[in-house]
Amino acid sequence: MIEQIRKELQNPSDLFSDTLDNGIIQMEVCYFPSLCDPTLIKDGLLVPFSYRFELPVFNRMIEADPCFSEVDEPQLWTNLLLKGTLLFKIEDTVYRFDAQRKLFDRPDEVQIESTLQGPQSAMTEDLDMNVSLVRLRYNEPTLCVEQHVLGEASKSRVTLLYDAELVNRDVLEQINIRLSKVKVKTLRATGLLLKELSGRRHKLFPIILQTERPDRIATMLERGKVALLLDGSRFGLVLPVRMFDFMHAMDDDYEFHWMSKFLLMLRYVAMVLTITLPATYIAIVSYNPEVLRVQLTLSIAGSRVVVPYPSFIEVFLMLFMIEALIEASLRLPRSIGSTATTVGGLILGQSIQQAGLVSSIMIIVTSVVAISNFVIPNNGFGYSIRFIKYVFVIVSIFYGLLGVVVTFFSLIVYWCSLRSFGQPYLAVYVPKNEAKRHHAAAKGGRSS
Amino acid sequence: MIRYFYYHVFYVGMINIMMFVPTLLIRDRFHGAVSGMLVAIAISSVMSLVTMACFERFPGLGYPEISDLYLPRWLTKVNILSAALFVWLPSGIIVLYSYAETARMFFYPDMPPLVNLILLAGAAAWASCQSTRTVQFIQEIAMVLITPLIILFLLKAITNENMNWDAIRYVAGYVRIAPSFITIAASTFLFSGYMSLVLFNRMHEEGFKFKFRWVVPLFSSLFLAVTFFVPIGFHGTVGVQEYVYLWSMTADSMALDYGFINRVLYVFLLMFTGISLLYVMNTWHTTIHFIRYTLNGYKSVEETPASRINIWFSVGIGAAAFVYMYFISTEENQRVSEVWIITRFFVEILTVFMMLYFVWRQKKSKSKNKPRAEAQSAAIGKAAE
Structure with missing residues (x-):
């Protein structure tokens, strides 16, 4: 057995194989020590084999313990070994002993x-x-x-x-x-x-x-x-x-009803904000300042007085900064992370506005976008939202406020057109077997 | 899933503003508009309830499939194709045009009109090429988002202190003048949300019943009253005829005291972006599916992602909207919409009678002999497959 296995596995150095002898009988053993649990092997196999060995008792143990079983097919051997199983051979029969090393024993x-x-x-x-x-x-x-x-x-x-x-x-x-x-x-x-x-x-x-x-x-x-x-x-x-x-x-399931409903609403508002706010800023500043009330328009315009370029460059500049900051703080070791956020967020945010490169309103917009994005509980979905806001920004460069609204409609169309394994992705309430009927129709069954 | 049907009724009740219905009504306000509206409410209530009752007998079947059961195939094909090309397609284009013009006028007057249309037609065409089931979901989500705006807007309008109720009472006093035909035709348009059943009845299941069917006449009558009387209340009995963009001007007569936005006009325009796109999506979607039915008898309600043929059709329809906008001016668009409204009125009556005929045929074949009735229902089942 050992020769065959060594040949098939190209004689690996981390494979342990030996022929054990307890004075009564011989046993060929082979396993990967790195994949197996040594205490388990000792207690489960080596102790019964060496102390007070009696063949019928040993055979009874192999029959009765579910960790042991016979392996008739030699082609399975290498696979079993690689999964962390121990193989041993007694009297021309090969047995397996499951002794995988468990790396995790607690949640x-x-x-x-x-x-x-x-x-x-x-x-x-x-x-x-x-x-x-x-x-x-x-x-x-x-x-x-x-x-x-x-x-x-x-x-x-x-x-x-x-x-x-x-x-x-x-x-x-x-x-x-x-x-x-x-x-x-x-x-x-x-x-x-x-x-x-x-x-x-x-x-x-x-x-x-x-x-x-x-x-x-x-x-x-x-x-x-x-x-x-x-x-x-x-x-x-x-x-x-x-x-x-x-x-x-x-937490929505564990906290009391109204508060969790309120938080849920807050999350949706945050999602809409993070998607549309940069695009709305461009639309308001460059296309439709008359939409907002006059005082607000004036203060936005006032904060932009020193900014020398159009609003969309400002938006791209700040969005790039914040994305770079998020990306950097994600990969940095925790001890340097706080330095990066201080330098990037506080110092840079303050001075970029004082230098007149972006308006102070834009700093607020950027922060709201970033914070609102973090409110989304699921990471993968948050990434998608982070990406989709650029589509809005690009449309708003050409179409202003109407572009933002129409793109939002298109986003709803996209969400509604998605199916998760045949089930609607965005629909308010659909009975459980509703989809089934329509699938039947699509395949040629009754359409009702 | 009967609630989806009522969304159609709601947005069609509101889209009349983009169809120039208020302008038509206001023009005849001293010449029979009020009585015309009353007559229209009566006619449309009967027509909508009858149509709904008829479609209840054919669960899961759209108008094309029902028509195929009782009429020769060529006649059905001609019917469906002409309905698609001359009723459903133009209605979407007219609304898209007038909304694009309105939005351009108030959002960015400097932009060339066709550039503006790219955005709107693109979004509408993309939405319309999706499957029927998707279209229904879109409708619901959009309506849920728009409804707060509608309520805000209506409350703003009705509780407004600048609204002159005397003017409204004065115009309402002209109820004794004999109704004019154009106002009847125009007012019935507000009720025609039920016509969406010709396609969307495919989504209904065996044994479905319309609950709360009184909602249709009630809400449509309410929208009709709002669409006619609110501008009169704001602009006065005579001043109201001065405006081309009547409702936008009416919305601009109101102000929001709190919040970021000062002028209600923008709330109104945002709301109508959604409603117009919904309407255009649905009409074009019906067009696409009618054409597909005449081509190869396609009648599935679910396909994701959208099929190639749908995308090509919607691109073609978007291009048609461009051609239309290139050659037709706003005034001509208004005249086209008038013609369309009258045509639609007759087509609707025709549809109701045809549905009655189909129901009569169904009843006759059922009562004549049982075995044949079973064969009939088997045929319905087969047609549904």
Whole structure:
């Protein structure tokens, strides 16, 4: 066995293989020490093998313990070893012993979607841990857990979770079709899986929700959605989703009703502001100053007196600054991050206005845009919003205020035309099986 | 999902301003407009309720499919195609033109009109090439966003202290003059939101019923009263005839005391951007789907992303809007809209009678013998497939 494995794996130096002898019987062992848990091997295999060894007792243990099983097919050996399984051979029979090293034995702390009073545990990079975290919160016998293996080189395990009674069968069917079409070499992160499953490449908005919170996955499962977990990633995917799901923070479920509704409204207002404010500034300054009341128009014009160029250059200048600042503070180590924000935000903001390069109103606009963007609870959706505001800016350069309004209408058209696995992306209330009927119509069934 | 139907009624009730209906009504205010409006309310209430009742009997079928069941194919095709090209298409173009002109006049008078049209026609064409289901969702979201503005605007208008109620009472006193035909035709336009059923009935499910159907006559009558009387209240019985952009001027007569915006005119224009685009989207969408039906009998309500053929049609329609704007002036547009309003009035009556005929045929074949009725319903099912 050992020779064959060594040959197949091109004699790796990190593979441990040996023939153990306890005086009664010989056993060939081979495993990757880096992938296996040494205490587990010691307690589970080496101790029974060495102390008070009796063959019938040992055989009984191998039969009875689910961690052991026989491996008849030699072509599976290398794969099993690479997954962190130990192989041993006694009396011409090869057995496996699952002794994977668990890197994570406790839930992670939430880092991105933090809440004040909700659960603080997040998913880990270990799939089995994550499944147990979800099962803990959604303890229903109807919860289905399906295993898939994706990625030609990485052979990553992907788990599909759904409630068999609540799930929309159409959605499930579409996911299975798309999962079977996934063609990637290595599946490193859920983001890659998200792109592969979304279908069209050039989507402006995510149609799958990425989350690190097991409680969010549990609530979504309860609503009949499907969750995907990937081994090695501390994020889960939830689908199908609607636009409203991206604006929902878990705190909304945990705080009292009216306050959370108010905060939800606030988030939508912030989203509209961050999308339209720079474009509106251009429109007001360069095209339609008469729209605002006179005093306001005068103070805007007054603050722009020293600025030598048209408003859209000002806007691009400031938006570039703020985007660069966000990008820089994202990658910097935490200790330097605060310096960057102070220099970039406070000092630069103050002096750029005093130098007369941009107006003070524009500084306010930039800050409102940045802060409002951070109000959006979902990171992926926030990115899309950050991008879409440039479309508005460009249209407003040519069309002013009307351009902003018409582009907003077009944005609604775009949102409404998106489908997340056949379900509408933006629609106020749609009965659960409404989509099904129309799908039937599209495929040639009854159109009613 | 019957609520989607009422959105059609609402925005068509408001879009009359872009169709020059107020101008037509005001022109005849001493010559039978008030009585004409009353007659129109009666006619339209009957027509809308009858049409709704007729469509209730054909769940999931649009007008083309129903017509195919009882009329020869060529006749249906001619019918549908001419309805698409001579009723639905021009209505969108007329509204787009008049809104583009209004917006240009108040937002940026220096800009060439056609440049302005690129933006509006582009947005409307893109919206109209989406699937029927998407179009419905867009309508709902847009209406939810616009409704607060409408309420604000109506409250502003009705509670305004500059509104002269005596002028309104004075004009209303001309109710005894015999109605003029053009005011009847023009006023019935406010009710014709129910005509969207010819396409959107495809979205309705087996056994659907219109709840709250009294909303249609009630709200349309309300909009009719507002559209006619509010300008008179602001500008007086005689001064009201002086304006080309009558309603924009009426909106400009009001002021917002608080907030960033001072003139209600801008609230009004923003609101009508949405409503006009909605109206144009729906009419062009109906046009596209009617043409597609005559070409290959296509009748699905769901396709994402929008298919190539839809995009080409909508581009063609957008180009038609350009050609129209290039050759037709604003005054001519007003005359075209007058012709269109009268044509539409007769087409609507024709449609109602045809629907009644179809229902009669359906009843007859059902009562004659049971097996044939089953074959009939199977045929309906087949047509729906």
